[in-house]
Amino acid sequence: MEMEITREINNGVDVLTLSGPLDSNSAARANDEIIGKLKENGKLVLDMSGCGYVSSAGLRVILLVAKQSAVMKAKAAIAGLQSEVSDIMEMTGFASLLPKYETVEEALAALGE
Amino acid sequence: MELLTIDSYPTKTYEGLRLRPGHPLPFGASVVHGGVNFSVYSRAATSCKLALFHRNDAEPFAMIPFFDEFCIGDVFAMIVYDIDIENVEYGYIMDGPNDARTGHRFDRTKVLLDPYAKIIVGRDTWSETQEGGQLRPYRSRVAPDDFDWQGDRPLETDINELIIYETHVRGFTRHASSGSKYPGTFTALREKIPYLLELGVNCVELMPVFEYDEFENWRTAPGGNGKLLNYWGYSTVGFFAPKAGLAASGRYGMQMDELKTLVRALHKNGLEIILDVVFNHTAEGNENGPYLSFRGIDNNVYYMLAPNKEHYYNFSGCGNTLNCNHPIVRNMILDCLRYWAAEYHIDGFRFDLASILGRNQDGAPMTNPPLLEELAYDAVLGKCKLIAEAWDAGGMYQVGSFPSWGRWAEWNGRYRDDIRRFLKGDPGLVWPVSQYIAGSPHMYDPAVRGNCASINFITCHDGFTLWDLYAYNSKQNMANGEENNDGSNDNHSWDCRCEKNGAYDEGATLHLRKRMIKNAFAFLLLSRGAPMLLAGDEFCNTQYGNNNAYCQDNEISWLDWKMLRQNRDIFEYVKRLIRLRRECACLKSGTPGGDRTSLGYSRISFHGERAWQADYSGHTLGVLYCCDEEYVYAGFNMHWEDHRMELPQLPWNRRWRVYESSWDESENGMEKSGGVLVKNRAAVILRGELQKTGADQE
Known part of the structure; x- marks a missing residue:
């Protein structure tokens, strides 16, 4: 299954929706897309409610986004993590990289503060 | 594909795959620009193929020969481009002579593991089989060596400060009473860090975590109840790969990240991590064992063979013996330990049956084993603890004489045996016990071996738990299915x-047992050398008398955390002794400042019922530990009768x-005459405290 990435701008914040597995097939594209938007706008929410699997390469994308946003003093957050993906992130130490919220709305509210 | 350097382009295409000659070093599979460099050694193979599999497939999608131009010396090396490393598994197929009389056992029908594989798939979830109970064949996977260490590095804790806690990753948290979200895994161990901090230890020693096969020699348990597995894991399948089945994320192939996350978290909390490593043999067993890797790659090189070449020497008691002092194998062991030290930030290693590492290729003991010397002087391992289990199953017993170059410490098996005997009330042990308490200088000359060559322990994974030591007269191993013939009979x-x-x-029985346990902890935590506790002993964990639970993946082995609530008194006692050891410089192994304090007290001195007069014929021993600011006295009475022990005089203001007594707290035994009544089979620990002056009292 291919990953689909869609973009929406909500009150000046980029909301990127990742649908499908974030793995070695999609990691490079997702990375370029997310970092590109982060550079453009400086505020970004990753809606991962449609992403049921994150592989090792996928986790590294999230790590790079976290590192990049720290360097750029940008704000990024994750919304809607599925429980299995959340578990993988917890086991492998990637859970605390970016702030996580249940819904996009909550993430937007937090980023807007 | 973007070409970055002039040698990063393919030179050959084979069945649609683009290739070029690889780099012979490093061995193993390494990610390079645009592809993967595969490199494997074999001196005797006549040809080699790389088998590539899509994830979980039984049949390879490609079998790529290492063409002549891809071989240099005894190394097959090639770069394969455009490999999706997350979804490809690999193995090697070696061809060559198959004649047991010459020791060659090549078999081109076998797909072999890479000896340097960093991820091994096949046992991704603990004890899980495929449909129909089949086991998946092992395959290697390529892994990038990246991790977000967040500034972490090995802690390099002074060995004189170390308090080691030995545990099994699975057994530590597998029991339902552990309350872990991912029981039996690296992640669950990470969740227990607050517990370890409360206890006060500063180093965790993990039983084997290199990939092993829990199904090796598995059998049905007596009575047909469940399986007996290779639970402990002292049988390595791959030396570079963490065991997937010990990782909650093993089924996703993320065991590397999970173990590194554990290491990073331990270090953040001041806890070191030592790995129990098994280089004495592999999981391939004897001539009737399976082909996993080494046997099919270069049997003559990797194993010590008997003169007839058909049979394997068995100094390990496990079917074969790794040929540790062959230069190729020696390098593999060095590469392996450097890898774990550099890529996983491991703080030290405990070598299982380490005496085998000092045998030559014919199995004879060597005076200056090159492997042990190289490990002692290796640049990357320079600050790693090196701890030997200084014996093997072939009869070598080197406790006290393991070649050390001032670097190696030893599991002090003699400490364990003699302290156990003394604890039980055996006579004639006061003098050796005084030496053990002083760091065993009668075995390890401090001028040569330092103050901490002795790793002191009374229990370890191999043998009774501390509770069982005082609850059973003999082993209860029927559950192991060997008619109670396995495990030591010499338990004291x-x-x-x-x-x-x-x-x-x-x-009265319960009171005595708890006293004996407390006495044991008093010896352990007040002895110089590095103490090692067996996980669970601090709350009286039992294995129901099983002293060899290697195959018991069940409640026999798993720590029952309910016992922590039940035996909180023991836990609190151990905590207080650990705190005392960490607080008091005089209890530490490497006390600086010469033999005497500024007031002329010996740093450590021995006493009997009369102060300054040790009685080496009895069952009692008083020990005074001093430095300029601290005085600690321990009175050990292992006699079945009470004894009054005179206390050494302190400076005028103390x-x-x-501080603690293994008898009831209410009866501290202090006497006005300057002595302490030490009840039968009890230990009392006192501190020389500064007396309040008259002005303070007002």
Whole structure:
């Protein structure tokens, strides 16, 4: 299954929706897309409610986004993590990289503060 | 594909795959620009193929020969481009002579593991089989060596400060009472860090975590209840790969990240991590064992073979013996340990049956084993703890004489045996016990071996737990399915059974058992050398008398955390002793400042019922530990009768105060005459505290 990435701008914040597995097939594209938007706008929410699997390469994308946003003093957050993906992130130490919220709305509210 | 350097382009295409000659070093599979460099050694193979599989497939999608131009020396090396490393598994197929009389056992029908594989798939979830109970064949996977260490590095804790806690990753948290979200895994161990901090230890020693096969020699348990597995894991399948089945994320192939996350978290909390490593043999067994890797790659090189070449030497008791002092194998062991030190930030290693590492290729003991010397002087391992289990199953026993170059410490098996005997009340042990408490200088010359060559322990994974040591007179190993013939018979244990008027006295028995456990901890934590505790002993964990639970993946082995609530008194006692050891410089192994304090006290001195007069013929021993600011006295009475022990005089401004007693706290035994009554089979620990002056009292 291919990953689909869609973009929406909500009150000046980029909301990127990742649908499908974030793995070695999609990691490079997702990375370029997310970092590109982060550079453009400086505020970004990753809606991962449609992403049921994150592989090792996928986790590294999230790590790079976290590192990049720290360097750029940008704000990024994750919304809607599925429980299995959340578990993988917890086991492998990637859970605390970016702030996580249940819904996009909550993430937007937090980023807007 | 973007070409970055002039040698990063393919030179050959084979069945649609683009290739070029690889780099012979490093061995293993390494990610390079645009592809993967595969490199494997074999001196005797006539040809080699790389088999590539899509994830979980039984059949390869490609079998790529290492063409002549891809071989240099005894190394097959090639770069394969455009490999999706997350979804490809690989193995090697080696061809060559198959003649047991010459020791060659090549078999081109076998797909072999890469000896340097960093991820091994096949046992991704603990004890899980495929449909129909089949086991998946092992395959290697390529892994990038990246991790977000967040500034972490090995802690390099002074060995004189170390308090080691030995545990099994699975057994530590697998029991339901552990309350872990991912029981039996690296992640669950990470969740227990607050517990370890509360206890006060500063180093965790993990039983094997290199990939092993829990199904090796598995059998049905007696009575047909469940399986007996290779639970402990002292049988390595791959030396570079963490065991997937010990990782909650093993089924996703993320065991590397999970173990590194554990290491990073331990370090953040000041806890070191030592790995128990098994280089003495592999999981391939004897001539009837399976082909996993080494046998099919270069049997003559990797194994010590008997003169007839057909049979394997068996100094390990496990079917074969790794040929540790062959230069190729030696390098593999060095590469392996450097890898774990550099890529996983491991703080030290405990070598299982380490005496095998000092045998030459014919199995004879060497005077200056090159492998042990190289490990002692290796640049990358320079600050790693090196701890030997200084014996093997072939009869070598080197406790006290393991070649050390001032670097190696040893599991002090003699400490364990003699302290156990003394604890039980055996006579004639006061002098050796005084030496053990002083760091075993009678075995390890401090001028040569330092103050901490002795790793002190009374229990370890191999043998009785501390509770069982005082609850059973003999081993209870029927559950192992070997008619109780396995496991040591030489336990120096005692069930502590007490009777009153001819009837079993449960209360007195329990009191005695707990006293004996507390006495044992007092010896362990007040002895110089590095103490090692067996996980669970601090709350009286039992294995129901099983002293060889290697195959028991069940409640026999798993720590029962309910016992922590039940035996909180023991836990609190151990905590207080650990705190004392960490607080008091005089208890530490490497006390600086010469033999005497500024007031002329010996740093450590021995006493009997009369102060300054040790009685080496009895069952009692007083020990005074001093430095300029601290005085600690321990009175050990292992006699079955009470003894009054005179306390050494303190400087004028201090007085003795009981810190802990293995008897009831209410009876501290202090006497006005300057002595302490040490009850039968008890230990009392006192501190010389500064007396309040008259002005303070007002």
